[in-house]
Amino acid sequence: MSVPAGQHTVRRHNLALVLREVAGPEPLSRAGVAARTGLTRGTVSSLVEELIAAGLVAELAAERGGPGRPASPLRLDPSGPAGLGLEVGVEAVGACVVDLSGAVRAHRTTASDHRDDAPDAALARLASLAVDVMAEAALPIAGATVAIPGVIGPDGVLERAPNLPRWVDVDVGSALSERLGGLPVRAGNEADLAALAERWAGGPADAIVVSGGIGVGAGILLGGALFPGAGGRAGEIGHVVVDPDGPACHCGGRGCL
Ligand SMILES: [Zn+2]
Incomplete structure (x- = not known):
C-alpha cells in the first residue's frame, strides 16, 4: 500500500513529539503522553509501539497503589542505539x-x-x-x-x-x-563540544565554557546554540595577549593567556 508523502511527514513529526515527551524529566504513561501532546490515545499507542520496535523506548512495569487503572511509565531504552x-x-x-x-x-x-x-x-x-x-x-x-x-x-x-x-x-x-x-x-x-555538553546537561543557554589543559580554549553558547564565529574560530582565546612583556610563547608572541 502506498501512503501519500504528507502522511509520512506527519508521522515522523508525531514520532519526534512522542519521543521528546518520553525523554522529558517526568515519567509519563501512554495516556500522559496523549494528554501532553493533544494526540489521541490510539495514535500515541501506535507511535509508542513503533518507537519500542525501533529500540528507542521501553515500557516499565505498571505502578500500583494509586486510584484507577495502573499506568506503565515509558522511558528511553538504555539498551537502544x-x-x-x-x-x-x-x-x-x-x-x-x-x-x-x-x-x-x-x-x-x-x-x-x-x-x-x-x-x-x-x-x-x-x-x-x-x-x-x-x-x-x-x-x-x-x-x-x-x-x-x-x-x-x-x-x-x-x-x-x-x-x-x-x-x-x-x-x-x-x-x-x-x-x-x-x-x-x-x-x-x-x-565547543564541552559547552554543548554543559547545555544538554541542564546548563545555561548563554555561557562561555573555558577549557584549560595543555592549551586554553572556549566554547560560546548564545541562546542555547553554539556560536562558531568566523571560520569556527570563536573561543580561540589561548593566544590572546594578556601581558605584552610576558614570557615568549611558541606562537611567536609574548604573554599569551
Ligand atoms: Zn601564543
Whole structure:
C-alpha cells in the first residue's frame, strides 16, 4: 500500500513529539503522553509501539497503589542505539559509549603524546580504543563525534591545532570512520563540544565554557546554540595577549593567556 508523502511527514513529526515527551524529566504513561501532546490515545499507542520496535523506548512495569487503572511509565531504552564519544588530546586519547538515557556505559583513556606525532599513529590508537569500548558496552552504536583541541572549519576538517604542529588540514572524522567500518564520525572543537555538553546537561543557554589543559580554549553558547564565529574560530582565546612583556610563547608572541 502506498501512503501519500504528507502522511509520512506527519508521522515522523508525531514520532519526534512522542519521543521528546518520553525523554522529558517526568515519567509519563501512554495516556500522559496523549494528554501532553493533544494526540489521541490510539495514535500515541501506535507511535509508542513503533518507537519500542525501533529500540528507542521501553515500557516499565505498571505502578500500583494509586486510584484507577495502573499506568506503565515509558522511558528511553538504555539498551537502544548509543553514541560513541572520542577525543584526541595533546597527551592522551579517550573513548566512551553513552546510552540514550545519558549514562556512560564504557569509558577508557590512554596516555599517548601527540606533540611530535603525525596524525596516523594517534588515530590508529584512538580507533583501537574505540573498538574496545564498543565491545565493552555491547550496544548498537549509531554514530560518533570526535573532540579535537584545534580549529575545525565549516566542512568538518581540522585546519590546525596549536599544540599538535603536524596536524594540518586533517579530515579526522573521515579518517576515523574508515578505521571504524564506515561508522559516521563528526569532528568538533573540544571546548565547543564541552559547552554543548554543559547545555544538554541542564546548563545555561548563554555561557562561555573555558577549557584549560595543555592549551586554553572556549566554547560560546548564545541562546542555547553554539556560536562558531568566523571560520569556527570563536573561543580561540589561548593566544590572546594578556601581558605584552610576558614570557615568549611558541606562537611567536609574548604573554599569551
Ligand atoms: Zn601564543
